[in-house]
Amino acid sequence: MKRLSIFVILLAAYGFACAGAGDGEPSSASIDAAQNLPEKFIDVPVNGELLVSHPIVDVRVDDYISFKLTNRWFPGYTGDLWPSAWGDDDRLYTVNGDGFGFGNVFAEIVLNVVDGEPPGCTGAAVRRAFGPYLAGKWGPEQWKYSRKPTGLMCLDGALYLFFQNLANFLMPEPFGEAPHASISVSYDRGQTWSYDRRAPMFTDYLFTTGFFLDYGRCQQYMPDDWVYVYGLDFNWRFAHDFDQTKMYLARVRRDEILDRAAWWFFAGMKNGRPVWSTEIMDKAPVLVDETIYTGGYSGVGQGSVVYLPAIKRYLYSTRAVYEWIFHEAPTPWGPWTKVAVQSWTGGWTPMYHAGYPAIIPTKFLDADGRGGWIVSSLSDSWFDGTYYSMGFRRFRLAVQGD
Secondary structure, three states: OHHHHHHHHHHHOOOOOOOOOOOOOOOOOOEEHHHOEEEEEEOOOOOHHHHHOOOEEEEEEOOOOOEEEOOOOOHHHOOEEEEEEEOOOOOEEEEEEEEOOOOOOOEEEEEEEEEOOOOOOEEEEEEEEEHHHOOOOOOOOHHHEEEEEEEEEEEOOEEEEEEEEEEOOOOOOOOOOOOEEEEEEEOOOOOOOEOOOOOOOEOOOOOOEEEEEEOOHHHOOOOOOEEEEEEEOOOOOOEOOEOOOEEEEEEEEOOOOOOHHHOEEEEEEEOOEEEEEOOHHHOOOOEEOOOEEOOOEEOOOOOEEEEEOOOOEEEEEEEOOOEEEEEEEOOOOOOOEEEEEEEOOOOOEOOEOOOEEEEOOHHHEOOOOOEEEEEEEOOOOOOHHHHOOEEEEEEEEEEOOO
16 A cells, blocks of 8 residues: 555545334334433344354454456556445456556545456446545645545445545654545446535545445345444544554444434444444444554454355454454444454565455355355565455354354
8 A cells, every 4th residue: 555655646746133123213213211311222133044044153364365367557556454245246346546447547545346256256347436536635735635445335336445545655653543534426337426615525534434234245234224333533544643443333223324413333242232322432442452462463353244155144354454354243332252363474475464454345255154265465565565455265163052
């Protein structure tokens, strides 16, 4: 990301079932009088599937990228980040940062489509779906920030992109802060996009890295009308003098995604049930990991949360620098359990290296829920240009009772 962001600047110079009946407000809603916040309500998680889910106990990932999907003309400048969504047309939609993607325009953000299955899939950039056509920027000194993709979702045939404004190399702390974020939408499979150009949906560094809970092909396994979105404050990962240790959760009705006032934030648990609030300042983390990993890096960051229908569990994949970290849970709000940490310490080689940010496309999950393909890129080693692309490697997991 670092060396390519310089290139960008030069170019620029020119619940699971927690909800109730799904008919407006949950049938189980009640006022949280104890905290005297009438806008809060509590959900009763009623779903028999929780009784037959199979907890994940371990995750293993291949040591290296075994299949690279690269730009035909500029393979070393394909891009990074790669949040993905499985479309209703059976194509994988994915967005890269800082690169050409699979097209011929270098931009800070580019939309692509992927056809086929790894290790034999192909990619193409969507025409005019890059830069300001795709996402916006707000506030003063916009040239000091880049548009970055953090989450992508297909729902009811539409594509929703969660993006942020991230500090670039014109700032004292490059990649160290993300003050604004918003969501853009496309109703024609990525050909045209719209977003509120007047103001971002999220600002003041709150919930400015967001990624959608992935329920499979165009969200086919959604149990109700709620869309769940995980979020981080301040930055997409660690920064100088800042450890990213908390992940938050919000939800919104499927037909109100672009209405910021319709969002509810997880505000903790009460009597074993999740509490939700419309006030973002009431939010409480669903996951806290205060571990400091190799090199002094924290381990909560941009990644993906996917639902595994074969075992009825949720899996969060993320990374520090030398480690990938995996957490699992029976519901979107937890309780989350760290089940695996895979390390790449020592010297990296083409057959032994990490990557970022660790995205699991549900399109490429195994039918038995025991594995699939995970995507990352690499741009901080002597051979980084070889892997600054959509890099695939296999992962496998074990569940309780296997």
